[in-house]
Amino acid sequence: MKSRRNILRLGAAVALLASLALGGTMVLAAEEPAKSVSAEPPAAAAPAPAQTAAAAPAPPKPDPSGAATGGIGDITAKVPGKPTLEEVADAVGHNKISINMMWTLVAGFLVMFMQAGFALAETGLTRAKNAAHTMMMNMMVYALGMTGYWIMGYALQMGGVGAVSALSGGTANLASEFTITLFGKEFGLFGMTGFFLSGVSYDAAIFTLFLFQMVFMDTAATIPTGAMAERWKFSSFVVFAFFISMVTYPLYANWVWGGGWLSTLGKNFGLGHGHVDFAGSSVVHMVGGVTALAGAWVLGPRLGKFNRDGSANALPAHNIPMAITGAFILAFGRFGFNAGSTLAGTDLRIGVVATNTMLASASGAISAMFYMWAKYGKPDPSMAMNGMLAGLVAITAPCAFVNSVSAFIIGAVAGVLVCLSVFFVERTLKIDDPVGAISVHGACGAWGVLSLGLLADGTYGDAFNGVPGTVRGLFYGDAGQFVAQAIGTLTNLVFVFAASWAFFKTYDLVFGMRVAPEIEIERLDIPEMGALAYPDFSLVPSHSGGISSGSQMSTANREPAFGTAKKPQTV
Numbered sequence: 001m002k003s004r005r006n007i008l009r010l011g012a013a014v015a016l017l018a019s020l021a022l023g024g025t026m027v028l029a030a031e032e033p034a035k036s037v038s039a040e041p042p043a044a045a046a047p048a049p050a051q052t053a054a055a056a057p058a059p060p061k062p063d064p065s066g067a068a069t070g071g072i073g074d075i076t077a078k079v080p081g082k083p084t085l086e087e088v089a090d091a092v093g094h095n096k097i098s099i100n101m102m103w104t105l106v107a108g109f110l111v112m113f114m115q116a117g118f119a120l121a122e123t124g125l126t127r128a129k130n131a132a133h134t135m136m137m138n139m140m141v142y143a144l145g146m147t148g149y150w151i152m153g154y155a156l157q158m159g160g161v162g163a164v165s166a167l168s169g170g171t172a173n174l175a176s177e178f179t180i181t182l183f184g185k186e187f188g189l190f191g192m193t194g195f196f197l198s199g200v201s202y203d204a205a206i207f208t209l210f211l212f213q214m215v216f217m218d219t220a221a222t223i224p225t226g227a228m229a230e231r232w233k234f235s236s237f238v239v240f241a242f243f244i245s246m247v248t249y250p251l252y253a254n255w256v257w258g259g260g261w262l263s264t265l266g267k268n269f270g271l272g273h274g275h276v277d278f279a280g281s282s283v284v285h286m287v288g289g290v291t292a293l294a295g296a297w298v299l300g301p302r303l304g305k306f307n308r309d310g311s312a313n314a315l316p317a318h319n320i321p322m323a324i325t326g327a328f329i330l331a332f333g334r335f336g337f338n339a340g341s342t343l344a345g346t347d348l349r350i351g352v353v354a355t356n357t358m359l360a361s362a363s364g365a366i367s368a369m370f371y372m373w374a375k376y377g378k379p380d381p382s383m384a385m386n387g388m389l390a391g392l393v394a395i396t397a398p399c400a401f402v403n404s405v406s407a408f409i410i411g412a413v414a415g416v417l418v419c420l421s422v423f424f425v426e427r428t429l430k431i432d433d434p435v436g437a438i439s440v441h442g443a444c445g446a447w448g449v450l451s452l453g454l455l456a457d458g459t460y461g462d463a464f465n466g467v468p469g470t471v472r473g474l475f476y477g478d479a480g481q482f483v484a485q486a487i488g489t490l491t492n493l494v495f496v497f498a499a500s501w502a503f504f505k506t507y508d509l510v511f512g513m514r515v516a517p518e519i520e521i522e523r524l525d526i527p528e529m530g531a532l533a534y535p536d537f538s539l540v541p542s543h544s545g546g547i548s549s550g551s552q553m554s555t556a557n558r559e560p561a562f563g564t565a566k567k568p569q570t571v
Contacts, residue, residue, distance in 0.1 A: 097168040100344045101208050104167075107340020111215040114333035115142050115222065120326025121389075122226040123533075125382065125435045128318040129523035130230045131533030137225040137234070141241050145221040148245035149214050152195055157250035158213060159191020161258045166343040170205025177259055185268040187261035190254050212340065213253075216284050219337075220249050223288025226435035227296045231303075231520050234528045236513040240503070244291060248499050252492060253283045262491065265484045266467040272453075272481025273467040275488030278353075279341040281397030281448030286492045289442020292433065293425075294500035299513055301432030303520055312426050315434070320381055327385045331361050334392050338399045349400055349460055356399045357392065360411030364391020367415030375419075383422075386436050387415035390444040397445075398452035401471045406455040413451075414444045446489050453482030 063069050075091045077083035083091070119138035123131050160177020163169030176192040194201040197210060221244045225237065255262040256277050266274035277283050306312055317323060338357045339350040368387020372380040391411030398410060421439035425431050431438070454473045461471035472478040507513060514520075519527045526532060 093168070096346055097170075099346055100166050100168075101205070103345030104208055104212050104340060104343050107336035108212040108215050110333045110336025111212075111219065111340065112142075112333075114215075114219060114330050114337070115139075117326040117329030117331075117333060118219075118222045118226070120329065121323045121385075122229060122326070122435050124319040124321070124323030124326060125226070125317040126229050127315060128534055130525060131318070132529045132531050133234065133524040134225070134229050135533065136529055137229070137232075137237055138222060140238070141221050141225060142218055144238060144241035145218045145245040146214055148242040149217050149250070150197060150210075151246065153217060153245045153247075153250040154197070154210050154213065155192065155194035155201075155250075156190045156246075157217075157253045157258045158209065159193035159195075159258070160188060160254070160260075161191065164205070164209065164343065166347070167205040167209065170203060171209055173200040173203060174206060186264075188254065188259050188264065189261070190251055191258055209343075212343070213257075216280055216337075217245055217249050217253070219280075220284045220288040220291070221245055223285070223437045223441050224292040224295050227292035227433045227437040228299050229434050230524065231514055232299060233513055233515055236507060236511065239507060240295070243503050244287075244500075248291065248496055249287050252287055252496060255491070256283050256488065262484075262488045263465045265487065266465055266480075270480060271484040271487070272478050273461065273471050273484070274465040275449075275484045276401070276452060276456075276461070276464060276471055276481070277397045277449055277488070278400045278452075279338045279396045281393060281395075281445045281452075282488055282492050285393045285396065285441040285445030285448070286489070287496050289438050289440070289445055290493055290496040291500045292437045293431070293442055294497050295504050296431050296433055296438065297429075298501065298504040298508055301430070302434070303517060305432045306430060310430065317382060323382065324385050327389055330389060331392060334361070334396075338396055342400070352460075353399045356402060356404060356407035357395055359404055359407045360391040360395035360399075360414070361388045362391070363408045363411035364388050364394070364415035364418075367412040368419055369415075371416050371419050383419060386418050386422075386440050389440050390414040390418035393441055393444040394448035394451060397448040398456060400460055401452055401456035401473075403457055403459075406451075406457070410448070410451045410455065414447055417447055418444055446493075449485050449489055450482070453485030456481065 072083065073081045075083045075088060077087045115138065119135055122138060123134045126134050158171070159174050161171060161174050163172040174191065174193050177188045178190050178192055179186045179188045181187070193199075194206065194210075197207065221241055224240070224244075225232075228237075254260040256275055257263070262275035264274055265271040275282075302315060304313060305315060334357055335354050339353045342350055342353070344350075365384050365388035368390065369379045369384040371387075372378065372383045391414045394410050394414035395407055399407070402410070418436065418439045421443040422433075422436050425433055425438050433439070452471075452473060454475055456471045456473035456476060456478075458470045458472040458476050462469060464471055472481060474482040504513065515524060515528065523532075
């Protein structure tokens with residue numbers, strides 16, 4: 001009897017598990033033997049109350065492919081599930097702009113992450129004894145620059161841009177541009193709406209555009225920190241971060257991207273589509289590179305960089321793997337930088353832009369590597385890295401307007417140009433640029449905007465800057481476009497250099513930009529930051545009587561004796 005009950009219990013358990021697996025219900029037998037069927041008829045079921053509602057709907061079925069998810073019921077309508085044509089059209093339009101805004105924001109997030117790339121690249125290419133100082137500048141330029149841009153930089157740059165179609169004209173409240181009239185034409189100089197993102201600028205589209213434009217400004221503001229590293233007072237850096245984010249960058253950016261006078265050279269004077277810079281070869285990179293030129297010139301070279309006869313000494317990078325890792329982060333973020341500048345995820349040109357960007361980075365690295373290999377007998381990893389960055393900088397302006405062959409050529413030229421420029425800046429101008437910012441961003445930024453004026457093939461850009469037709473360069477029939485590119489390049493060089501040099505020179509005369517010589521020789525980390533980047537390292541005298549990183553570092557990472565290295569340290 002006991003074994004029979006165990007068998008019945010086991011059967012009941014199996015039946016229960018089967019019913020749960022099948023999602024249904026089963027009537028389970030009791031532990032007692034089944035009773036005989038009664039001859040009496042079963043009682044009739046109780047009638048349902050009159051007020052009982054219709055049968056409950058069946059539970060939704062899984063949709064593993066997602067094809068059945070979403071439909072007419074998800075469209076906001078006065079009558080749920082029965083939208084009118086106008087309500088459907090509103091939903092489609094809303095979704096299109098939502099896609100564009102999301103694309104713009106995600107691209108902005110990618111560009112923001114480039115700040116980590118700059119920090120690693122600049123710190124790796126400079127010396128270990130100043131690593132905390134270099135990292136701190138790269139971190140705080142983000143916060144300081146953003147604050148200055150929020151206060152007034154964004155208003156000066158975009159305050160008169162008007163409605164941006166990719167954002168459904170949501171920026172229409174940015175409609176006040178300060179202009180002057182010359183030759184019977186209006187020349188826009190700066191915007192006047194959007195200070196503190198307040199008032200009429202409290203708008204979703206305007207905020208989205210702010211985030212995207214802010215991270216571009218931050219890139220320009222970061223570039224000079226590398227060229228001026230290892231001898232710059234942190235206090236002077238703080239003031240500079242506000243200056244570039246509130247004055248020089250937004251003014252030039254307004255002239256190109258905010259509806260200012262360079263963008264209207266096409267409408268006003270028939271010069272192509274005006275100065276065209278799709279993602280910032282001039283607006284971002286030239287501004288940063290030319291500012292770096294002015295700042296490094298005023299600041300002077302690092303102690304020990306040049307000998308009395310003018311020859312240069314190498315001050316080796318302390319961590320090449322760190323620098324190259326930073327370069328790859330910069331290359332990754334560049335997809336947001338360039339493709340994101342469509343401001344539209346619905347603009348399928350983004351595929352061309354992204355691929356052109358990638359190809360130019362490859363050709364830049366290859367050409368720089370082979371140039372250094374042929375010239376000095378070694379491929380030089382730091383210069384190959386800068387060649388890759390040079391290709392990215394150069395393709396930034398023309399990436400949407402050229403084909404893949406042109407993109408590869410543009411990058412390859414930039415790779416060689418950055419090598420030539422590094423030696424020119426160091427040996428001819430006698431300017432010390434520890435990371436090559438002047439060459440990578442200044443020289444190759446200029447090449448980028450000029451290359452657009454040569455190689456834009458006329459397949460994209462209809463009505464760009466308000467000019468009918470697509471953008472064509474000199475080699476495709478529009479010489480005026482090249483003239484406009486040249487005017488914008490020259491304007492950048494003259495305005496940004498003059499304004500930056502005046503700022504740096506004035507500040508240096510009044511407050512002093514440079515740390516004391518003994519601090520520079522020992523290290524900036526403790527006197528300027530109060531913290532060491534590498535606390536396990538010690539400092540020991542070098543054979544030349546200077547100071548170098550000691551016990552925990554290999555001799556390859558120590559400062560060389562002055563006068564021993566003739567080939568300049570690649571950046």
